[in-house]
Amino acid sequence: MTRPVLIAPSILSADFARLGGEVRAIDAAGADWIHFDVMDGHFVPNISIGPGVLKAIRPHTTKPIDVHLMISPVDAYLDAFAEAGADHMTVHPEAGPHIHRTVQRIAGLGCKAGVVLNPGTPAKMLDYLIDDVDLVLVMSVNPGFGGQSFITSQLRKIEAIRRMIDKTGRDIWLQVDGGIDFATAPQAIAAGADVLVAGTATFRGGPGAYADNIARIRGPVAPAGGTAAA
Ligand code: DX5
Ligand code: ZN
Numbered sequence: 001m002t003r004p005v006l007i008a009p010s011i012l013s014a015d016f017a018r019l020g021g022e023v024r025a026i027d028a029a030g031a032d033w034i035h036f037d038v039m040d041g042h043f044v045p046n047i048s049i050g051p052g053v054l055k056a057i058r059p060h061t062t063k064p065i066d067v068h069l070m071i072s073p074v075d076a077y078l079d080a081f082a083e084a085g086a087d088h089m090t091v092h093p094e095a096g097p098h099i100h101r102t103v104q105r106i107a108g109l110g111c112k113a114g115v116v117l118n119p120g121t122p123a124k125m126l127d128y129l130i131d132d133v134d135l136v137l138v139m140s141v142n143p144g145f146g147g148q149s150f151i152t153s154q155l156r157k158i159e160a161i162r163r164m165i166d167k168t169g170r171d172i173w174l175q176v177d178g179g180i181d182f183a184t185a186p187q188a189i190a191a192g193a194d195v196l197v198a199g200t201a202t203f204r205g206g207p208g209a210y211a212d213n214i215a216r217i218r219g220p221v222a223p224a225g226g227t228a229a230a
Helices: 016-028 051-060 075-084 099-108 154-168 184-191 207-218
Strands: 006-009 034-039 065-070 088-091 112-117 135-139 173-177 195-198
Touching (some): 065 075, 135 154, 184 195, 195 207
Parallel strands (some): 065 088, 088 112, 135 173, 173 195
C-alpha cells in the first residue's frame, strides 16, 4: 500500500529559547508529527531535552509528538514521557536488556511503539518484533547530533524493511532519521520510507522558510490513483 509521505521536523534544530513558538510555527507550516529527540550523554554523546520540556510544549500543538529515546536505561523513563504527552515512543534495542518487553510497555501506556535501528544494526533485528510495532525508524546517521550527512548504505536497509513490512500486511510506518534534505528525501522515499525526520533542513532560514522547506522535503504529492508529477 502507498501512504502519503509524512514529515516529522526534529525540534533539536529549533531555537530552544522560544520553543513553544517554534513548535507552533512548524505545525502551521505543515509538519505532520513533531519529532522530539531525547539524549542522555551516555547512550549517545550528547545531552538534549527530557519530559519537562515535552510537557511544556504539549499545549502548543495537537499533532502527534514522536519521542525518539536515545537513553539507557530506557524503561524507567517510559511512564514519565507518556505522562508528559508523548504519542509515539521509539527505542533502540541496544538501550535495554529486553526490547520486546519495552515495546509491550510502551503500547500498555497507550502510545504507538517503535524500534530504532542504528546504521550498524541489521534489519534482522526486527524478525521477532515486527508484529508488535507500529513504526520502525531507520537511522541514516549515527544518533547524537543534528546536521550530519546521510549514510547511503542505509537505503538497502530501508528497502529490506519495506519488504518485511509489506509481508505483514499491517500499517507500520517506516521512518528515516538523519541527514534528510532536498536531495536525500527522494532517495529515502524511493527506497520505501513513508515518514521523514528532518531537523536542519526544516529549520534552515528561520520561520518564514518552514512551509517551503517542509513542502520541498515532502516532494510532489501523488494524486489518488496516479503517479506524482515530476
Ligand atoms: C540524531 C537525531 C535526529 C536529528 C536529525 O540523533 O535523532 O533526529 O535531529 O537532524 P538532521 O535532520 O539535521 O540530520
Ligand atoms: Zn531523532
